[in-house]
């Protein structure tokens with residue numbers, strides 16, 4: 001071991017790296033996938049109280065959720081003037097609306113008369129204008145007052161004082177982001193490398209194929225942390241390909257993992273229990289067969305080929321035809337791998353073609369111990385097509401299984417495995433004498449990054465408030 | 469035999485149409501699971517629901533935003549609390565016929 005490797009956080013799993021795999025792929029990856037950046041941020045435990053305490057939850061409710069950028073919906077949800085989307089997070093509710101053919105606006109979902117919530121649903125809807133069901137004050141789609149019954153009694157009311165309360169709203173990647181903080185810096189300041197990297201995989205050229213929204217029995221941070229590393233793949237999914245995953249810290253707000261499909265490092269599993277995936281090592285043919293359920297339609301790895309190159313080629317044909325796009329230049333890695341970018345505080349974007357997800361995690365109302373998980377499959381739009389009307393979400397309760405959503409196919413059992421640990425983890429948080437969770441220096445570095453940024457973000461905003 | 473209220477071909481997927489039936493305005497909507505018929509007047513304050521939109525199985529009132537399940541007329545969100553009346557839908561030779569539930573189709 002070199003000095004370099006003796007530095008905490010500098011050690012990596014034995015055996016081949018993700019970069020090794022990517023460099024030997026038949027169709028090489030775009031530049032962003034060849035970047036690797038990580039930093040050591042300490043190894044202290046993360047207190048369980050951050051997941052279970054009402055006080056910490058309340059702090060997030062005051063200093064995080066009403067101040068940070070978060071996507072509320074896709075632009076494709078708002079095709080016609082009057083189309084609305086109601087996005088709730090904790091005690092807050094925001095209306096996003098297409099107020100004119102080329103403008104999207106957002107408002108707090110509350111009446112400026114006596115505070116009544118204006119729209120009672122969540123998700124997509126439609127309004128001719130907004131009219132409060134209590135005394136019938138009404139506003140146009142742009143938030144200006146339309147009518148106040150008995151206006152003679154309200155000489156002190158005008159658009160300046162009683163228009164709907166605006167929420168900042170910006171577009172990126174086909175998503176509509178909102179920020180309830182009127183003073184917040186522009187979205188771009190929080191996206192780190194995302195605009196640069198996603199030039200290579202534009203998400204606005206995709207459409208919602210499937211949306212599943214499930215209630216999970218854990219704090220929103222514990223829930224998202226079940227998806228932020230691949231270290232769990234062996235035990236939770238009985239899968240060999242998490243051992244050598246790559247973890248990148250691009251800045252305070254954006255991190256990434258890449259783990260390969262169709263290739264793994266037997267050496268990385270050297271001290272994992274049993275001899276599975278090591279004695280014997282899976283052959284290329286077996287690896288190809290292990291991906292049959294992707295529908296690559298190939299059965300053999302010929303001389304000079306790898307399971308990855310064959311599966312990627314098969315998927316280029318199958319999916320290229322299905323989506324009506326030309327995938328011939330798309331790298332093996334983008335075709336196959338699980339490549340996951342996280343954006344602070346609660347959003348995940350996958351640029352992959354076969355693994356094309358988007359996630360969002362948020363508190364479920366004011367319950368510290370439960371969260372809402374939006375799972376979206378974003379499929380490439382065919383060449384020259386416009387976005388179709390997006391499908392309505394499937395809503396799953398805590399007790400329901402992902403396998404109830406037929407369209408999920410092979411993913412259903414996988415997400416049951418991922419979410420199956422959460423109730424146990426929440427119970428364990430509350431039993432432990434040890435006061436916090438312990439993190440791997442590298443493989444779980446993304447978890448630490450989010451917690452550090454969370455503290456910094458809330459501290460800065462609380463200091464700002466106390467200086468005023 | 470009552471008269472057909474609409475040609476099936478005139479009701480596209482995701483679309484809504486208003487017809488007159490039994491002296492009332494009835495809203496027909498088509499979603500992936502079939503064609504459904506409910507009152508066109510919102511059970512909250514009688515706004516015409518045809519001015520709103522169908523989002524999946526949710527029919528949204530454009531005035532105060534009440535959502536109804538078009539499949540059974542139930543009120544899903546405030547401010548509506550009362551369900552919409554529903555009508556039975558029968559399709560024959562590409563024509564849509566309505567009936568009132570509980571009453572025999574004449």
Ligand code: FES
Pocket residue numbers: 111112113114115116132133134135136137
């Ligand atoms: S509270 Fe909304 S009009 Fe009075």
Ligand code: FES
Pocket residue numbers: 510511512513514515529530531532533534547548
């Ligand atoms: S009239 Fe339909 S919600 Fe009030």
Ligand SMILES: [Fe+2]
Pocket residue numbers: 226227232233236237418
């Ligand atoms: Fe997983």
